[in-house]
Amino acid sequence: MSLIVSARNLTLGYNGKAVITGASFDIESKQFVFLTGVSGSGKTTVVKSIYGEISPIGGRLSVGGYEMNGINRASLRQLRRFLGIVFQDYKLVPEWNVLRNVTLPLIIAGYDKRSAEEKALHYLEKVQMADKADRFPFELSGGEQQRVAMVRAIIHEPVLLVADEPLSGLDFHSAQLVMDLFQWAHQLGITVLIATHSIPEHLIPGDLSIRQLHIENRKVNELL
Amino acid sequence: MSYYKKSDSFFSHFTLIFSLVAILGSLFFYQFFREVYLEYQMNLVTESTMVIVTEKPLKKVPMPQYFQSMEPISPSQQLERIKSQFKGIDFSKVHLPYFYKLQLKGIPTPRALLYLKKKLLENPNIKRVLTFSTTQEKIYNLLMIVNYISTAFMWSSLILGFMLIVKQLEVWKLRHAEQIYIMELFGAPFWFKGATIFKIAFLDSFIALVIVAVGTFLVLNSPLIETIKQQLGITLHFSWLGEIAFLALVGIFISLATTLIVIRSSSNQ
Secondary structure (H helix, E strand, O other): OOEEEEEEEEEEEEOOEEEEEEEEEEEEOOOEEEEEOOOOOOHHHHHHHHOOOOOOOEEEEEEOOEEOOOOOHHHHHHHHOOEEEEOOOOOOOOOEOHHHHHHHHHHHHOOOHHHHHHHHHHHHHHOOOHHHOOOOHHHOOHHHHHHHHHHHHHOOOOOEEEEEOOOOOOOHHHHHHHHHHHHHHHHOOOEEEEEEOOOOHHHOOOOOOOEEEEEEOOEEEEOO | OOOEOOOOHHHHHHHHHHHHHHHHHHHHHHHHHHHHHHHHHHHHHHHOEEEEEEOOOOOOOOOOOOEEEEEEEOOHHHHHHHHHHOOOOOHHHOOOOEEEEEEEOOOOOHHHHHHHHHHHHOOOOEEEEEOOOOHHHHHHHHHHHHHHHHHHHHHHHHHHHHHHHHHHHHHHHHHHHHHHHHHHHOOOOHHHHHHHHHHHHHHHHHHHHHHHHHHHHHHHOOHHHHHHHHHHOOOOOOOHHHHHHHHHHHHHHHHHHHHHHHHHHHOOO
16 A cells, blocks of 8 residues: 655644644555544644645655645645545635535546536535535535535545544534545545544444544554 | 525625726726827927018028928018009019018927017017917917826826725635635636636626726717817827727736736735
């Protein structure tokens, strides 16, 4: 299996103040990884460094073969086209309807509008959202918005799917649907990294092989 | 199927359209008044002459810094007229002075005209100086005032228009910052991020251009403008279509510039 994420003695932080120090870990292709830790432990910081929102302040980080230390704009754009990102607050474009939001990664990837919409509707059917394709985000519940965000994150079949607290604030039914989508993405061969305060074991089937990286005292440790 | 939320669409367009109409309209009328002014000035220069009467013939233009040419006026017609009135007089013994028409280089002010007259009379050979009528001067001065006003109006419209556009850019930056950020998260290229804003800006520029084109066409073809042209005795070489094409380029430039500013200032990459 190939390495998707590789961190060596990584230090991350804001304004020179370290949040994560000396972290060394790897994520290999097609793994299903949970990154756990209490609130404020630095899970979001690690996720942000993976999609290039922040740069390492020490050590080395490589994602999909791209060195994240001082990555240039063009390389970052290229990298992000191979990532799927899910946020706690969904980050759907409020002025666009569900279909337009979901087709975004496909249009960026060069799909024509018609085939992008066909594929989007097919994926939306899988999450029982096809009948709401013309709705705007403000017309959807939190669970529905997260399902739309999930479809947007996997529709272009990324190499790595990164999610930051994707189940936060969702009811049991919505959380189950979202977790099913993560498993589906995993079955499609997508590497999954979910940052969450605790593993939702009640939502994970027993046969799913998972890894857990845990953040404590600014260090990232392997738990499972 | 509708892709976009339609709320606030009118107000989000109104500010830019209003600013662009002000900018393009003022540019158009500035160019128009300037053309009228220059055309009339050219007519007036051609007609701006002074007549001098000399005792001896002149070989070169006096005060060449003010006069571009000199044309002798033949006294034969006047002489024939006088001969017919005073028969029996031997005109061969009458010594007639020499008349010259001096073509001015520009349009002098009344004060400058007095100065020129005084300077010419300092020459002992020049006996008399005749200046042209001052009626056209008044029209010219009026046109000069109109030209100044149209220039001032153009600049104030440009400044006001640009201030409104800057204000609108602030609104767009706030409105589209999240959209641009999300696009960046999925690796959208620069042109893709700017496409929505450029479409809005381009559409607004087009609407503004149509409003200005229709408005100026109606004004230029109004009887009032025709009367003014006749009164001033000018033929305008002003191309309405050429001017609209120029304004279209200005509109496209403003659309592109506004898009670039919004994307650049909203971009986190």
